[in-house]
Structures are given as C-alpha cells and as structure tokens.
Amino acid sequence: MDLQYFAELFLGGLTRGSIYALIALGYTMVYGIIELINFAHGEIYMIGAFTGLIVATVLTFAGFPTLAVLVLASVAAVVYSSCYGFTMEKIAYKPLRGAPRLSVLISAIGMSLFLQNYVLLAQTSDFLPFPSLVPDLAFWEPYAHIISSQEIVIISVTATVMVLLNLLIKFTRMGKAMRATSQDREMAMLTGVDVNRVISVTFVIGSATAALGAVLIASHIGQINFYIGFIAGIKAFVAAVLGGIGSVPGAVVGALVLGWTESFFTGYISSDYEDVFAFIFLVVILIFKPSGILGRSETQKV
C-alpha cells in the first residue's frame, strides 16, 4: 500500500470531517434542545459563505491586508449567520412551539427554500470564485505536500471550537440551562430557565460555528454558489445522526468517521458515486443503529 497516498487521504478525511463537525454542531444542538431537524441549517452555512465572500472582496478592494480581511470576513460571516439563525427561529419555529412535529418540519423546509432562493435572486446562480484567505505559513513550507497550512488551520480551528463549546456547556450558567432544557423543557421552565432565550442562544451558537466552517471550507475549495448548503447540510446531518443526534461529542466523532469513510471511498474505490455514498451511509445507519455511535438509545415511555 502506498503510504503517502494513504496519509493524504487520511488528512483529507480529517479536514472534511472537521468541516462536517462544525456544521453538524448546529443540527445536533438544535435537535438536543427542541427535537427539530433544522432543515434550513445548511442555508445558514451558505449565507455565512456568501457574507464572508462579499465582505472579503469589499475589504480587499479597500486595500486591507490579508490577515485583516480574513479576520473581518470571518467575524462578519459569524455575526450575520448568527443573526439569520436567530431571526429564522423567531419567524419559522417559535410560533410553532407545541405544534405537531410534522408542521415544524415543513416550516423548516419552507425556510430552506426561501433562503436558497433569496440568495439566488439577490446574488447570482453562478459559482463565485472564493479568494484563498488563509495565508500559506512560511515555516510549514517543507511539509506542505502532505498537509497544506489551510488544512492545518481548519483542523485546529475546529478543535478549538469544540473544546470551547464543551467548556461552555459543562461550566457556564447558560450551558447548564441548555442541558436542563434538553432534558425536560417544561421542568426547566418551571425552575426559572428562560427557555426562549436558551433556544435562541442555541440557534446562534449553531449558526456561528456553521459560518466559521463555511468561510474555512469556501476558501479551501475556492468557489461557492447558492446551492452549497443543501449537500453540506445533508452530509453534516448524516454526521450528526451517525454520532448520535443530540450529543455534541457524538457530532464530532460522526463527522470524522464520515470524513474518513468518504475520503477513502473516493480515493480507493470510485468518485462517481460520492454523494450517493453519503446517502446510503445515512440510510444504513438510521435503519440499523438509529441512536448513533455515542447516542443513548431511547426507550419510549409509556
């Protein structure tokens, strides 16, 4: 076996997995709190990428240095995606508290359609080239043939975000409120947790990490269009389910497993059916182990 090729696929899978993880967080956290598959989450990611691109381009024209462009574009993407996530929840989900799950799911699909076409109409249906924002680190040059500095940045950003998020959930007041809400929303409400605020914060955090992922992956791949949210969303969702939806560490594990499997599958077997593969993976998991790798198996209470 060619070790170099293997290493390339391994690291490629790690990079992919990191991005999936950043997006999957949003699914898994929202699901944990309100048991909704937020169909429009992929669109939040796409809006993050667009905002990043627009801000980056404007700033570049204005003559900002690359590093400043990277930071400001990322911040803008994160802020805007969070705001979109927040607003979306207020419009499409909050009025539906207590409604049948089917209704909320359909509302989410509607939101997804709307956001996609909103960007399509306001911007363009073409692919836009995305500037490579992450600079090539000089000291990394000798190893760049194995893993580029871009990929290093992606992996380390993901790792940092995950650690921070875990700390937030474990140790802060908000984190405690989130855990309480996810276990029993009504009881949390009775003990004085502002559930609406918890839900909003969850949407904001999920959207923010997705936006971060969006800027990183867009600058890595080099192009975006209004449709990228759909496939990315589906794959991140697969990752979330694979790890056990509702569990944050599960999302990371699931994302990495999906990243690696995809990478090796396309590297060693066939790249034609890359997207089919993710779907088949999803169907197989859901049928045989719907609780995922790290998820608790739930027994329905009678």
Place this chain on the structure above:
Amino acid sequence: MTPLIEIRKSVLVSIWFMFLTFPIMVIRVNTVENVVEWRWHNMIAIGAGSFLLSFVWRYMIRRKEQGIRRQREGAGPRLSIFQRIGQERRIFLPALTLLAVAVVVFPFLVSMYQVNIMTTAFMYIMLGLGLNIVVGVAGLLDLGYVAFYAVGAYTYALLNHHFGLNFWVCLPIGAALGAGFGILLGFPVLRLRGDYLAIVTLGFGEIIRLVLENWNEFSFGPSGISNIPRPGLFGVAFSLEAHARYIYFIVVALAVFTIFMVNRLQNSRIGRAWLALREDEIACQAMGVDKTRTKLTAFALGATWAGLAGVIFAAKTTFINPASFTIWESINILCIVVLGGMGSITGVVLGALVLVLLPEYLRAFAEYRILTFGVVLVLMMVFRPGGIVSNVRRTYQFEGPDSGDK
C-alpha cells in the same frame, strides 16, 4: 397596546431587517471583473417592506392566539365554505354537474397550450392525492415521493424502448412497480420516527435520481430518453391537437378515479387505522393494529399513484431525463398537499390547481416561484396548518342501534 409602541416595534424590526439583509441584498460583488455594485435602493425597499409587514405579522399572530383561546373555550371549528357546500345536497349535486360539464367542454374551447396546462394540473391532482394518503392521512412525511414518479416514468420509457410495449400495457405495470418500490423502500424505513423518515426518504429519492444519472447503460444517463410515444387508441391516427385532448381526458378520468379511490379508502377500516396510527402509535398497536403493515399500505398506495402519474408524464412529454425528478419536485407536490389542506381531498385538488395554474399565468414572476413556495410553506404552517380547506373530517356517525348506518 398604544399605536406608538406598535410603531416603535415596527421601526426596530425594519432596522433589524435592513441590517440583516445588508450584505446579501445591497452589495453584489463580481469577483471575475472585480467590481462591487452597491444597491442602496434594495435597502430602502426592505426597510419599508418589513416595517409594514411587521404590523401584519403581529396582527396575524394575535389573531391566531385569540383563535386558539376561542377553541379552548369550546366553540368548535367552523365549517369551511366548501364543506358547507358539500353537506348541502341541493347545492352540491348541481355544482358537481356543472363542474363536470366544464371539465368536459374545456378542451374544445381553448388552445392546445391551455389544454396541456390543464392536463398537467390534473396530473398533479393525482400526485397530490397519492402523497396525501402518505402525508395527510397517515402522517408520514415522505420527501422522496418523486422517486416513485421516476419509477413510473422510466418503466414506460424503458419498456417501450426495449420491448415496444404500449402505454396501456405500461400503465398498470408502472403502477405495480411503483407499489413494489414503495414496499421495498418502505419496509426498512417505516420503523423510523417521523423526522428521520423524512430524511431517509429524501435520501432514497436522491439515490434513485443519482443512479439514473450515473448508470448510463441502464437509463441513458443525464441525456435521458426521447421519442416516447403518446398513448394510442386502437391504432387511430391523431392530430397533435386531438392527441392533447385525448391525453387530457385520460388524465381527467384517472384523476376522478383517484378521487373516488382515496375517498373510499379514507372511510374504511384501513383509513380509520391510518388516522389512529397518526394520533398515537403505541395505543394503536396495543389495540391490535399492525403498525408496520398499516404504514406500509399507506406508503405503497401513495407510491402506486406516483407510478401511474409517472407513466402519464412520460407519455405526455415524450421525453424524460433525471432532471425532472429532483427533490424540488417532491417538495412541489408536498406544497400541493400542505397548501390545500392535509387529509382533505377538496383541499388537495384546489392546491394542485393553484400551484400549477398560478405560476403558469404569472410568468412574469416565474423566478420568484420557489421563493414564494418557501414563504407559503412557512406561513401556512404558522397561521393555517390545516391548509386552505381545513379538513374537518367526516366522522362515522352512528344514528342508533337500529339503523347502524352512516
């Protein structure tokens, strides 16, 4: 609430939306030619629009909350105008006759183009009613419905291409294959809970489409299959126009057949089990209803109609390729069911007519079509989850131990 507070709220909303839509709506970058376009007029439009709409939104939300309170206080839901017509035999029968005459005369009064549009509308009535069994009655959100539609279309196209089988032979085969695929796919996925089911069916739909696109030897890949013959009638030669009318009548007949079938199914032992299953799976099973089998029946019946409609679609357009069977087609049909009213036959018929005819006659807004779909889905769910024709279900009325009849 004083008007001043209301205005302040709306101003805040308007500022928020101007901020929110700023990068996407105002700036447009062209990274190829390196130009930035600033569209400040959009910002003004958004500001003014959201200012006004926020009043409407809050008014609607308040009305909805009052409605819920009223319902809690006991006043039952009012019957919609359609249901009142339906109950009043004196109006119902003449209205139905009139409608039937209109449907029959229609293709002889208008251009072929209009006839084709109506044919499409009736086809979507079939698709909508089929999906309505799955989503509206049994409560299973199926986002891969289009897969069965594709199965029907490819059945006719391929059987005709390879073996020269004609439309009438392929129609039942397409329906049967649709049902077969429904059972095949339904069997593993129906154990899943509602929202997982949605995603898995979506996955299946995409798998089938991607396979059709990639498996060139079988399905001729993205280029599709052309020159599919239109349905014949004992070898009679038709002019193009007569053919359009002929297909129109076939579709109308099948749509009427569908309405009849679905109506009967809903008011039967199986229909009752579907409803009960939607309300409480566990209690339903404990009362002796076979969950898997009942769900599978709904799923397979829905798929049967998609298969039927697929065969017609192939015969009508004479050309099919995988691009006709994307997830958006599934969502389009879902919109029909949701807009019309889940579970209501009249609702689905109206939904199909609205969603097919409106975009046709509002060509100028064609690009906003899917955007509007999205808005409609959200608004319907928030304000009128029952659809245009809320389904006040016809319940089994018991009139006494002697008659024991409806």
Place this chain on the structure above:
Amino acid sequence: MSMDFGGLRAVDRLDLMIHRGEIVALIGPNGAGKTTFFNCITGLYTPTEGDIHIHPPGGGSKRINGLKPNRVTELGLARTFQNIRLFQQMTVLENVMIGRHCRLRSGIAGAVFRPPHTVSEERQAAMDSYRILEKIGLESFVNDLAKNLPYGAQRRLEIARALATEPFLLLLDEPAAGMNPHETHELDQLILRLRETENVSILLIEHDMKLVMSLSDRIYVMDYGRKIAEGAPGRIKNDPVVIKAYLGEEYVA
C-alpha cells in the same frame, strides 16, 4: 420474568399467575415496576429473561415473549394506559371501532369496491362497538370526539376500547386514577359486572386500596421490582412486609 434497562433491573424475577375468571391486583409503591411489567406482557418491551405463557379459552398454551403488541392483542390480551391514550380527534365510536380492527378482515379491495360483506362487516362493527359502549355506559357520547369527554368517561372509554378487541385477559393500568369516590364506586361495579358478562379475567394495577381490597380475589405486592407478598386481600392488609414497603420501617412496630 425479569426486565433490565441498562444496568437497572426494573422487574426482578417476578412470578405471577392468573386463573380464569379471577380479578388479580398488582400493587406496590411508585416505581416498583408495575407498569414495566405490563409493558412486558403486552409486547411493548421484550423481557430480558423469563417466560410469559397464556392459555386461551380455546385450549392450548402459547409463549408470548417478544411478540409484537398487536399480535399479543390478537391473542386475547388487552390493556388500558395509566396516562390516558385515546385517539383524541376521533369519535367515541371510532375509538372503539379501532379496537375491533384486529377482529375485522376487509382490506384495500374491500375498501374500494365495498362488496356486500365489507358493508355488512362495517355495519356489524359499528353495532358491536355501540353495544360495548352501552355496557360501559357511554352510549350517550357515541358521536362526540374523545377529547371532549369528561375525565372519568375517558378512563371508561379506554376500557371499552380494550374490550372491543375481545380479550380473555384485561389489563387495567390504574383505572381509578384521578376519579372521585363516586366514579370509583361505579368503576368497582363495572369491573365486577364485566367479569360476569364478558367472561374475562382481570389484572389491575391500582393505588386506591379500597377499590383493590373490595375487588380482588388475590393481590400481588411488588417493591423494587420484586414480588414481596401475595395472597388474599385480608392477608395482604396485615402483612408486615407490605406495610413496611408502603409506610416505612418505623410503623411496623
């Protein structure tokens, strides 16, 4: 029979026997594992170990562990739920007709073509359901939606729905919960009457001791998943182990 959830043993080697025509009560403090036991019998859970055997009136014996709930019901065991689980949006009659579902045969073809035997089957089902409602005393609500019924009537409707499946063993999970003394008394009479007229055995979980003592032929007492006592009501009432389980150590002396 035993049932484990992860590391927790919810029901621990419980051994219980019901004879034909008996009314048996299963009592015990909250969380003792009574409802879990019910769920195991009716097929909602599969017991970790042990066997459940039934001897239907027709003769023979059958092991029913791990059967699907609907199969269990078809074999003649029907239950009610502690937290009422009616089909809220359906009428009272339709609720009972769902109970008839597994005793009816008409399929898709029947639904579509409505041949005479389907029509008469449906009519018969409606009639039978109405008769059951009469027995339970709910006939005046026949066309009302289940959700609009008063609480006590909803509990009785659950019993009616279970009866419609033609069980030989009826499992009632806290049928008197939330009822006032008058309603409880009526329920008492109803259960006794059902045993006579319907020829069913009854296993009930109940916290209302007055009801339990007056109804039951025998009582099983559970605590922490174990059977701690069994016997006639008179004996159970004075059993120190039972009193301890219910009231705590200090009352025993």
